[in-house]
Amino acid sequence: MRRSTPLTFWIRAVEAAALAVAVCFSMGATDASSRFNDLGHRLMCTCGCAQLLGECNHVGCPESGREREELKTAIAAGKSDKEIFDWFAAKYGATVLAAPTTQGFDLVAWIAPFAVFGAALVGTVLLVRRWSAGKAQAAAGPGVASMDPAERARLEKIRRETDSGGDGGY
Amino acid sequence: MAAFGSFALLIALALAAYNLLAGALALRLIATGQPATTPTSKNRSLGTTARVSPERLADTARRAGIASFVAVTAAAFALVWSVFANDFSLAYILEHSNRALPAAYKFSALWSGQEGSLLLWAWLLAAYGFVLRLTHKTDVKLYAYAGTILAGVQAFFLAILCFAAPPFALFQGAVPEDGNGLNPLLQYPEMVIHPPMLYLGYVGFSVPFAFALGALMMRYPGERWIKVTRVWTMVTWLFLTCGIFLGMHWAYAVLGWGGYWGWDPVENASFMPWLTGTAFLHSVMMQEKKGMMKSWNVWLIFSTFLLTLLGTLLTRAGLVSSVHAFAQSSIGTWFVVFMGIVLAVCVVTYILQRSHLQSEHHLESLVSRESSFLFNNLVLLTACFVILWGTLFPILSEYVEGSKVTVGAPFYNRVAVPIGLFLLFLTGVGPLLPWRATSLRAIRRNFVLPSIALWATVIVCLVAGVRPWKDGALDAGNFYALVAFALSAGVLTAVLSEFFHGARVIAKQTGHNLLAATWLLTRRNTRRYGGYIVHIGVVVIVVGLAGSAFNRNVESEMGLHDKLVIGPYTLVQVGATQDSSANYDSEYALLDVYKGGKRATELKRDGWLFHLIPLQMAPEKRVYQPTGQPQTMVAIHSVPEWDLYVVYEGTNPDTGQPIIKAFLNPLVGWIWFGLVVLVVGTLVALVPALSPATAAVRVPARAPSEPALKGGIA
Numbered sequence: 001m002r003r004s005t006p007l008t009f010w011i012r013a014v015e016a017a018a019l020a021v022a023v024c025f026s027m028g029a030t031d032a033s034s035r036f037n038d039l040g041h042r043l044m045c046t047c048g049c050a051q052l053l054g055e056c057n058h059v060g061c062p063e064s065g066r067e068r069e070e071l072k073t074a075i076a077a078g079k080s081d082k083e084i085f086d087w088f089a090a091k092y093g094a095t096v097l098a099a100p101t102t103q104g105f106d107l108v109a110w111i112a113p114f115a116v117f118g119a120a121l122v123g124t125v126l127l128v129r130r131w132s133a134g135k136a137q138a139a140a141g142p143g144v145a146s147m148d149p150a151e152r153a154r155l156e157k158i159r160r161e162t163d164s165g166g167d168g169g170y
Numbered sequence: 171m172a173a174f175g176s177f178a179l180l181i182a183l184a185l186a187a188y189n190l191l192a193g194a195l196a197l198r199l200i201a202t203g204q205p206a207t208t209p210t211s212k213n214r215s216l217g218t219t220a221r222v223s224p225e226r227l228a229d230t231a232r233r234a235g236i237a238s239f240v241a242v243t244a245a246a247f248a249l250v251w252s253v254f255a256n257d258f259s260l261a262y263i264l265e266h267s268n269r270a271l272p273a274a275y276k277f278s279a280l281w282s283g284q285e286g287s288l289l290l291w292a293w294l295l296a297a298y299g300f301v302l303r304l305t306h307k308t309d310v311k312l313y314a315y316a317g318t319i320l321a322g323v324q325a326f327f328l329a330i331l332c333f334a335a336p337p338f339a340l341f342q343g344a345v346p347e348d349g350n351g352l353n354p355l356l357q358y359p360e361m362v363i364h365p366p367m368l369y370l371g372y373v374g375f376s377v378p379f380a381f382a383l384g385a386l387m388m389r390y391p392g393e394r395w396i397k398v399t400r401v402w403t404m405v406t407w408l409f410l411t412c413g414i415f416l417g418m419h420w421a422y423a424v425l426g427w428g429g430y431w432g433w434d435p436v437e438n439a440s441f442m443p444w445l446t447g448t449a450f451l452h453s454v455m456m457q458e459k460k461g462m463m464k465s466w467n468v469w470l471i472f473s474t475f476l477l478t479l480l481g482t483l484l485t486r487a488g489l490v491s492s493v494h495a496f497a498q499s500s501i502g503t504w505f506v507v508f509m510g511i512v513l514a515v516c517v518v519t520y521i522l523q524r525s526h527l528q529s530e531h532h533l534e535s536l537v538s539r540e541s542s543f544l545f546n547n548l549v550l551l552t553a554c555f556v557i558l559w560g561t562l563f564p565i566l567s568e569y570v571e572g573s574k575v576t577v578g579a580p581f582y583n584r585v586a587v588p589i590g591l592f593l594l595f596l597t598g599v600g601p602l603l604p605w606r607a608t609s610l611r612a613i614r615r616n617f618v619l620p621s622i623a624l625w626a627t628v629i630v631c632l633v634a635g636v637r638p639w640k641d642g643a644l645d646a647g648n649f650y651a652l653v654a655f656a657l658s659a660g661v662l663t664a665v666l667s668e669f670f671h672g673a674r675v676i677a678k679q680t681g682h683n684l685l686a687a688t689w690l691l692t693r694r695n696t697r698r699y700g701g702y703i704v705h706i707g708v709v710v711i712v713v714g715l716a717g718s719a720f721n722r723n724v725e726s727e728m729g730l731h732d733k734l735v736i737g738p739y740t741l742v743q744v745g746a747t748q749d750s751s752a753n754y755d756s757e758y759a760l761l762d763v764y765k766g767g768k769r770a771t772e773l774k775r776d777g778w779l780f781h782l783i784p785l786q787m788a789p790e791k792r793v794y795q796p797t798g799q800p801q802t803m804v805a806i807h808s809v810p811e812w813d814l815y816v817v818y819e820g821t822n823p824d825t826g827q828p829i830i831k832a833f834l835n836p837l838v839g840w841i842w843f844g845l846v847v848l849v850v851g852t853l854v855a856l857v858p859a860l861s862p863a864t865a866a867v868r869v870p871a872r873a874p875s876e877p878a879l880k881g882g883i884a
Contacts, residue, residue, distance in 0.1 A: 034640070042580050050434070052579060055427045095574055099581040100563065105571050109563050113556040113585045124548045128541050131533040 035075055039084060042099065043067065046092050067092075172260055175248030175338040182241035182296070183328040185234045186321050193231035193318030199224040200311075201388070228314050232303050235317050238324065239300040246293045249286060249337055253279045258349050261341040262286060268351040270752035270795065275357050281365045282356050284501070285337035290366065291482075292327040294373040299324060302377060312395055315384025316377070323376050326508050334501050354754075354794045354801035358424050364416035368440060371410025372478045375443060378403045378450075379475035382468050386519050389526045393458055399471070400454060401856065407447045408852045414440050415845045426802035426817045428723060428833040430841070433582045438561045439481030442554050446474040449550040456543050457529075459605065464527040465520070466547070472516045477554075479509050484561065537613065542600035549593045556586050587650050591657060594712055597705050598661030601668050619667050624660035631655055636720075651719035658709045658716075665702045665709075672699075693860040700855025707848030710840050717812070717837025725831040727822050728759065737834040739814055740764040741787070746828045754801070758790035759818055759828045763807065772807060789818035789830065812836040 040054030047063040049056060053071070056064040067088075074084045088096045100106035204224075249262070253276045258264040266279040266286065281287040299320045306313040331337065355361075378399045385395040417437070422430035431437060450470040456462045483505040520527075533540050560577045567575045602616040631652050638649035669688055676694075677687035692699040726734045728743040735741075745760040763770040763785040770785040790803035807814040815833040822829055 044576055044578065051427060051432075055429070093573070095576045098576055098578040099584075100567070100575050100577060105567060106575060109559070109567075109575075109577065109581070110585070112559055113552070116555050117552045117589070120548050120552055124544050125536075128533055128536050128544060132536060 036072060039071060039075070039081065040068070042085075042097070043071070043088060044096050044098050046096055052098055171248045171252050171255070171257060172338040172340060175245045175252070176332075176336065178241045178245035178248060179328060179331050179336075179338075182238045182245065182292075183325060183332050185238035185241060186325040186328055189231045189235040189238060189321035190318060190325055192227055192234070193314060193321060196224040196228035196231060197311075197314060197318060197388075200228070231321070232306060232314065232317055235299050235303050235321055235324075238321070239296040242289075242293045242296040242328070245331075245337075246280070246289055249289060250277065250280060253277075256349070258347075259341055259345045260337075261339050262337050264341050264346065264349045266349070266352055268349040268795075271352055272357075272753065274359075274362050275352055278356050278362055278365075279352055281369070282352055285331070285335045285339075287365070287369075288327060288331055288335055288501075289337050290369055291373055292324065292331060294366075294369055295320070295324050295327060295376055298374060298377050302380075308398065309394070311388060312381065312384060312390060312398070315388050316380040319380035319383050320376060323380070326504075330501055330504050334504055351753075351794060351797050354792065354797075354799045355424060357753075357794070357801070358420060360416050360420040360423070364413060364420055367409055367416055368413030371406055371408075371413045372440075372443070372481065374402065374406030374409055375447065375471075375474050375478050378406065378471050382471040383516065383519060386468055386523050386526065389523055393461075396454055396457055396467070400451070403447060403451060403454075403471075404852060404856055407444070407451060408849065410440065410444050410447065411848065411852075412845070414444060415842070419842065422838070423804055423806065424802065426804050426819075428721065428815055428817075428835060429718070430838075433560070433579050435561050436481075436485050438557045439477075439484045442557055443474045443477040443481065445550050445554040445557070446470055446477060449547045449554075450474060452543055452550075453547050456540060460540065462529050462540070464529045465524065468520065468527065470547075476509060476512060476516075477558075479505060479512070483509070537603060539600065539603045539605045542596060542603050546593070546596050546600060549589060549596060553586060553589050553593065556589060557582070560585070583646075590712075591650065591653055594654065594657045594661060594708070597708060598657065598664045601702065601705070602664050616664075616667075620660040620664040623663035624656045627656045627659035628652065647719035651716040654712050654716035658713050662706065662709050665705050668702060669699065690860075692854060696857045696859045697855050700851050700853070700857070703851030703854055704848050705851075707844045707846075707851055710844030710847055712844075714837045714840030714842075714844060717840070718835065720836045721833060723831060723833040725819070725829065727825065727827045728761075728830045729825075729827050734830060734832055736814070736832045737812070738765050739770065739832075739834070741816065741830070741832060743828070743830075744786075752795070754792040754794045756790050756792045756803075757818065757821065757828070758788050758803075759830060761787045761789070761805075761816065761830070763787055763814070770807070787814075787816050789816045791818045791820060808839045810837075810839055813838040 037054060041052050043053040045051050045053050045056035045061065045064045045067065047056070047061050049061070053064060053067055070088075071084065074087065079087070085097055085101070094101075100109040102110060252260050252263050253267050254273070256263070256267070256269050262283060262285050263279070266282045267276060271279070279286065281290045299317065302313060302320065303317050306317070381395055381399040381402065384390075385399075414437075417440070418430040421432070422428075450467060453463050453470060454467055457464055457467050483502055535541070560581055563577050564574050567573065598620060602613075602620070604612070636648060636652050636655070637645070638652050639645055640648065669691065670684075672691045673684050673687040676682065676691050677684055680687065680690070682690065692703075722736060724734060724736050726732070728734060728741075728746075730743055730745070732743050733740055734743075741761045741763055743759055744762050747758065747760070749756045749758070771782045772785045773780050774783045785807060787805035787807060789805040792801045792803060793799070794801060802817055802819075805816045813833070813835045815835055817831045817833075819829040819831050821827060
């Protein structure tokens, strides 16, 4: 039997927490009115007002009243969220859904932000580590070290003349 | 006036083009050390050429830039004059004004359509350029480069105005007696200042862009250009911030849906350059303090400018569907080509001059102020990417799959809100970390109070009934609100403790009381403590935004004396009536408001005195005469806890009774108050610090040893 190290303990703890959060998020609300409110804010009004169905405030809107009734009927019939969204998308087109689905190419819409954030986070951490590790070599600075002494003196003179002391900043 | 305006624009274009070409030639000659040669009638007969000093050539270019401002001002004046004179022979005036339009809104007509708003853009850019060219003695050569680059941008906008979207085009056919009127959505007081403010922000980023590109082209030594650029960037950033918030308030008060931010592409377009501009204002400190991130800063400014162009492209070209794209047309190609040219110039300049941007990158610790700035930039740029991605994904989806999708609030709420909370967390952590490195003990000491405030807030919120779960499931809205409240408390404590520690030291040194010491502390380092005040403003705004998780609304048809209950308020209908004016017809309901069984009151100003009077709300629906377009006038009663927000939705066609929708929106007032704090903080940061270095030392001016423009590197 393998011995549990602190690292594996923490990995398992994070996995368990992620699972718990995922379970929480995947559980649907049980109350019909709150479900209507929730789904109404994940569908669009199709009259062209570019508002969420749950927020469309046009009196006499030709679409939102009918859409709301259809949503109520679907909830009363015990349909799942996916079935309701599929039905609306089939009737009104994919633009009736207020956000991309998690299938096919739409999935890219959800993955890309987190992938970019993850990659940028890893890149920043690596950069910070590299800069921290290389501080001894960088102290001289490759650009400055390789510069002609006369040019360096000239730049230093201009820097002294042009920089106005600085207030310490942030 | 049409001919006058058109000629003014043509002259402005010619002057801007001269500024660009003569300026570029002069700067090139100075950089290569050659004099300019010009054949004149006299010396042509002698078979010789006269030598013109490149410095003089550059000065003529500068003066042409100043004259260009005068010409664009004349064109803008011509359009405003035509609006007030009801000159409907101009197609633009016919489309965007009418005789009954109130005078203040006649000004709004200047930016209510494509051509007018482009003219406003060109005028503001010319005004910025005017100020820049008048202050050129600050640094003649750098300002010459910046002025020439600005002239290039100016020439582009003037070319569009002259050839693609002329504001002085004449109406073909018999001129109607009256115009079509202004879009009712724009007939609201904030709309008189929101677009100019937003444009001041958009256009203003051209200036730091011009300085950054110019400094890179001329291989400007030292970091002084950063200081010059920083002031322009902060002023621009402030305008953009105010513009965005005025837009939010307008959407809240006019669109009548109870919200202030709908993640509409036009809103997103203004938010993206704000994010990159904010990232620049932070990362630039790394360059000033440590000589780091030079390339990064240059690209942040380039990106910010490109994003302002992209925003305009999205708004104007109709690439993405928007709820309030007022002025769409087919000038998209112009913008795409111009963006391509700008990008190419930036890339080529960067490649040629990148050796000038070599930085001395070294950090002493992962846990330091420097690292926090890096992570701050990471989060801001990721947020910008998320918004850009969400805005453009419908186009991408249509290209790949052949069908459009909607990327609306649910997407951004899931993706952008967690990123925003992480940014709030960094806002608190950053100031607690010292430059270079820190010890574990110092971290523990600095973080104790904020951590206590954070967890205390969590407990108080839970006790007060803010539960992150509902019906046995996690409620994402409440959960995020709880996190936002807790983080806000932590960040606020962290920032206030920074003030407290600094003020305590000064109080010991000077014997002042703590309040006076805080004032002195702020004056001694306005930039640092102004920045902290901005952070306090951000915290207040976040608290206000988090309140939206608890919004409630109720809708009802209300006959005379009918009641509508929402939260602690009871609305009683005491009258419904109609009114008519030259500009619009209106219907409204009169609603007495009760709270806890008693008449609610509001503060009313009467001259210099304020009186408490019984609260009566009058939500209204208007139908504007020329176009028949409806418009909601929301009635709002705002107190620190919440806004009572009442909308007259219309009348039931069967019963003729008004339909009223009431919202109770918690903490909305905090958003507008947070903006005030943020503006104050920015203004404090702009004020020069009171310190021996800046107050006492006055170095006598020296005679320049060489011409001011000389000495550039090719």
